[in-house]
Amino acid sequence: MSIAAPEQAKLPLAPYKSLANSELTERIQAVRDRMGPELLILGHHYQQDEVIALSDLRGDSYQLSRMAADSTSCRWIVFCGVHFMAETADIVANRPQKLAERNGTRVTVILPDMAAGCSMADMAAIDQVESAWDDLAEVVDTADITPVTYINSAASLKAFCGRHGGIVCTSSNAEAVLKWAFARSRRVLFFPDQHLGRNTALKMGITNAQMPVWDPHADAYGGNTEAALQASQVILWKGHCSVHQMFRAEHVHALRKAHPGIRILVHPECPQEVNDLADISGSTGAIIRTVQSAPAGTIWAIGTELHLVNRLKQEHPEQEIHFLSPVICMCATMYRINLAHLCWSLENLAAGAPVNVIKVDEETARWSLIALERMLQVV
Ligand code: SF4
DSSP, X not given: OOOOOXXXXXXOSGGGGGSOHHHHHHHHHHHHHHHGGGEEEEEETTSOHHHHTTXXXXXXXXXXXXXXXXXXXXXXXXXXXXXXXXXXXXXXXXXXXXXXXXXXXXXXXXXXXXXXXXXXXXTSOHHHHHHHHHHHHTTSOGGGEEEEEESSXXXXXXXXXXXXXXXXXXXXXXXXXXXXXXXXXXXXEEESOHHHHHHHHHHTTOOGGGOOEEOTTSSSGGGOXXXXXXXXXXXXXXXXXXXXXXXXXXXXXXXXXXSTTOEEEEOTTSOHHHHHHOSEEOOHHHHHHHHHXXXXXXXXXEESOHHHHHHHHHHOTTSEEEESSSSOOOOTTGGGOOXXXXXXXXXXXXXXXXXXXXXXXXXXXXXXXXXXXXXHHHO
16 A cells, blocks of 8 residues: 655644544554555464554564565554664665665554653663773773674663674574674673563572672772773673563572472573572573473473463463562563554554654665674574
8 A cells, every 4th residue: 555645743742642442443454454465463462462463573672673674565654662662674674685675665663652662772872882891991802892782772782792793692692692602702891671681690600699790870990890891701791681670589499389390481581599499590582481381280480471371371371371579570671662653653653644754864774784694694
């Protein structure tokens, strides 16, 4: 479907907020029907169920970007996730090879609510990382440091890694990426998630004593001594996921006591104390596959975002699935993408006045892609 010129007046958001979900669902479906395969609505695993029900593809952030980029018909992506995911989709879907395949036509990426950020990604700003890099240069040879950014980061940080011989990782390939980095350099600067960096490096035999934490708000050297930085193998950025940070060792102990034989399955963004006590630690994809392949009757406590755990419970009634924490741990920013925002962004798009378009500038996209492509060569 071709849409009208983008100069049309934008529809205001406020009236959508008072509509019932049934009406919003109907109107969203009407836009989907009208736009056909040119439109892809992507639903991250942590999204609420009503949004997932209206998504064309469900997955984790990188998986969704790749699936959308591989679509030959897609011209519009509405990403029901958070800001860095929409940036990654823009970079991957509009990389030179894909643009050439589409004779230069860009895919436009839309984030239904611009306030859907990621608290972890926000913990590492590009100026902080550049300043840390300069400070590190006073103490160690930065030519011997590989910067590694978790994909949950702003495009500017991926570009930083691209420019400095570094690489991107996901929670499913972090170990392979660290091995790649150590084949090239003596040290790694890992950001923004200290827990994924630490849990992965510990598995590889690196000790906590070799992993100083860099606090971007500390007065000097990220709060470390020169000696600690010189003895380091992995310098961990002091960032975390506000959702996975909430799981505690006492939650594991309480569930093991209440349900003998229970299996503890967690995401490696959880703190070390939880990761160490778990039976299995793995990415979102690994968590889903583990539950899918387990025998009926398996008892699980799962430490990851609440919407995903609840969906696994619904989809696997043959298993007993508990949420690892007694309190709600959900991604509040992802939750901002509700049916009202989705309907508003879709109807604006269909009316030829796209809102909340995410477009990474060319230079940042080019260097980010280099860091992403290095990752693809590793795994
Ligand atoms: S779950 Fe954590 S890492 Fe994922 S988007 Fe939400 S805040 Fe960011």
